Amino acid sequence: MNHNTNEEKTENPTEHRIKKSRKKGKTRYSRELNSLLVLLVGFISIWCYRDWIFSTFSHIMANSFYFNKNIIDDNNTLLKTLFFLKEILFIFFPFLISLLIIIIVPAICLSGIKLNFQSLSFNLTKLNPFQGLKKIFSFQIIMEFFKIVLKLCVVTSISFFYLYVSFSAILFLISENPVSSIWHGCNIIAVCCMLVILGLFPIVAFDIIFQELNHYKKLRMTYQEIKDELREKEGNPSIKARIRQEMKATIRRRMLSDIPKADVIITNPIHYSVALQYNEKKMNAPKVIAKGIGEIALKIQDLALKNNISIIAAPSLARALYRYSEIGQYVPGPLYQAVAEVLAWVWKVRKWKKEGGIFPEKPKNIIVPSEFNFTGEIKNND
Template structure:
């Protein structure tokens, strides 16, 4: 099928298209937003646990500067002290690391519905093509990413230099304070610097979030032809479905014709409708429709009935109701039991007449069909 590749994507995406994008790992996820959340959570975690971190850090420093002759003599003691030091550092920063791990994993899933995409792990020779790599390097998206990185670096360096220059006299004054006071004072200077850096990065993050939203919805947009192709893929090709229906009807028709010799009676209209009924009182709970047809099929059913000496009776209202409200291979509707019973009673009388002779049984007249199942009008052709 030839598609117009220049056709503009003006149609809103379907649910199927959105789910397909998510399966491929294409989402509106903003890495800059996640980076900002990591910095923000790290900053809040450090500020929240600052007293605990600083007090434990001072304890480590006091222990480290105390002289112990056994540590120098015994090599095992040196390794033990190093192990204790790293264990203490891990203990200090454990809440901080857990908070960072949480913010790295959870927000991307909640904010953009990221799913695991194993297709990207598949080996593909086209990825090894250097020309494709060069094309990606000089693409518009890479230029935008480079611009964002350069802008973030400029903001971080500018704010850091500005704040350190502003606090330079305060930093120099730390040497005149005692150890504990200078440690807490220096920590506050670092925290304040981090806070201003995070504030400076907010505009970059807002710009990236808006950009990712625009790119995501632009990729999701569909052409009219793509919507038609998706509908065809989802629902099936109409021509193929029509052909399948025709084949199924042909199969049902062949099976129906082969079952007509089993019928006990053919109810007609007298020409346009023909319904073949079968009833075995030992095996069936009610009469069953084994064939039905209108137009040419109705005439064919009647010819087969004559060929196999099957009784036929004209009952227009009953024939129309049976055709409309019953299915081949199914029992007749309950409200029609009484009307069909009159017909079957006549059929059994005919069978008895064929064996014993005598006067031919009179056909039932004025067969009453319930008003809710009455069908007005006649069809000229099969469905």
């Protein structure tokens, strides 16, 4: 199939295209949003546990900087050191857990769980230096560089501005006692960190919008691609048509093989033929076992003659049965009376065949309800 490679991709991506890209590990999740969430959650978790962290560290530092000559002869010194390390790890355990959750949960919520093993497959084209140079000077890399420079400028500007404003408070820490100095110094750093995080919000918002637009731009499709995908999804039209023909042929053969079981054939008399079967001991109502128009109608009548099955011409009833009944189903309730007249004549014919006498007169003026009158065009059902 010849595709126009210069055709512009103007169509929105289909759901199938989006799912296919997700399977390949291509998502629109913003890395800047992930970085901001890590900073924000990390800062909040440390801020919430600041009193506990400060008191625990004060205790550890007081014991660590305490010197006693007996420590040299103490065999448990190493164990005490390991205990301090364990205590430090225990302090930061909530902080580490919160970071782990914020790294995993948003990515799953926004992109879903997709184990992409295709990215691990060996691909020689990735070693092509020309492809590498093309990626280096691509629009995506330029935007990433722009965001890095912008973040660096924002972080530097906010930090220097706040430290400049707080310079007198920082100098005043020298005159305070060590514990109070550390506490106030940490507060200054915390406020600075919070201002930096707030300053990153506009950059993250810009990156989210950019990633969303860029993701769907890459997934956009040409009109030809949509047609090819639809053809691939639904199957080749010629193959589907051949399958339908085979299915119709199978149904037709099965239908014609049931003709010998029929009690009567109701005809138009040429264009329509409907075969009915009724066993009063096994059936609640007459059943349609075959129907057809055109050549199929003539085949039904021919088989009926060969199997000595009664044929009656009732144009309006034949059309109604063909239009409003299905093969293997009972005839519609409103047509019971008209069908009953036909079956009564069939039983009279069977009795005549056994006993002889005058041939039963065919029913005339079989009434079909007005809502079941059908005078549609004849269509070949081959």
